Amino acid sequence: MCTDAVWDSSNLEKLRRKMLHFAFLQLRNEEWAEDAVQEALTSAYTKQQQFQEGAQWQTWVWAILKNKILDTLRRRQAELQHISPSEEERILDDIYDHAFNDDGHWQPQYRPQAWQMPDEAVRQNDFMRILDYCLEHLPEHTARIFMLREIMGLEVKEICMQTGIGSDNCYTILSRARNGLRLCLQRNWFDDNTGK
Incomplete structure (x- = not known):
C-alpha cells in the first residue's frame, strides 16, 4: 500500500505538472492531456493496493499514464494535430549535416566522445535532471516523435499513422532528436563533469 506521503498535495501537484507537460506533448490537446493525467492519477489512487512496495511509485504512475x-x-487518431517541422528543427538538421564530412565520417570537432556513466545515486539524479532539461529543449515536434518511439514504445509505422509523417521523415526526426540530445548532454553533463 502506498504511504500518505506520495499523496501529499505539494508532491502530487509537482508530479501532476510534469505528467501534464508530457501528456500534452504527446496528445497536442490540453483537454485530452488533462483527462489522461486525471485518469492516470485516479487509477493509481483507486488501485494503490496493487502497487508493489519494492517498485518505484512514480514509475508505476508513469506507466499508467503511458497507457x-x-x-x-x-x-x-483522426483528430490529432499534425505539425510541420519548425525552424528549430531545421537548425538541428544543419548542425547534424555539418557534423559529417563528404565521406560520411564525423568531423573531428563533432565526433562523439566516450562518456562515463554516473554510478552514484546523486550523480544519477543530476544526470536525469539534465536529460529532462535536454528533452524539454528539443523542438516540440522532434521531442514528440522521439518520446513516442523511445518512451511510449510505438513502432515507426504507428508513429507515422499518429502524426501524419512518412517513415523516412520519422527516421530523420529520430536521428535529429538523438543528435540534439547527444549535443545537449555533451555540453551540460559530460563536459561539465570531466575530471570530477
Missing part, C-alpha cells in the same frame, strides 16, 4: 496516452492516441 492512458496510448489509449487516447489510438481512440482519437
Whole structure:
C-alpha cells in the first residue's frame, strides 16, 4: 500500500505538472492531456493496493499514464494535430549535416566522445535532471516523435499513422532528436563533469 506521503498535495501537484507537460506533448490537446493525467492519477489512487512496495511509485504512475496516452492516441487518431517541422528543427538538421564530412565520417570537432556513466545515486539524479532539461529543449515536434518511439514504445509505422509523417521523415526526426540530445548532454553533463 502506498504511504500518505506520495499523496501529499505539494508532491502530487509537482508530479501532476510534469505528467501534464508530457501528456500534452504527446496528445497536442490540453483537454485530452488533462483527462489522461486525471485518469492516470485516479487509477493509481483507486488501485494503490496493487502497487508493489519494492517498485518505484512514480514509475508505476508513469506507466499508467503511458497507457492512458496510448489509449487516447489510438481512440482519437483522426483528430490529432499534425505539425510541420519548425525552424528549430531545421537548425538541428544543419548542425547534424555539418557534423559529417563528404565521406560520411564525423568531423573531428563533432565526433562523439566516450562518456562515463554516473554510478552514484546523486550523480544519477543530476544526470536525469539534465536529460529532462535536454528533452524539454528539443523542438516540440522532434521531442514528440522521439518520446513516442523511445518512451511510449510505438513502432515507426504507428508513429507515422499518429502524426501524419512518412517513415523516412520519422527516421530523420529520430536521428535529429538523438543528435540534439547527444549535443545537449555533451555540453551540460559530460563536459561539465570531466575530471570530477
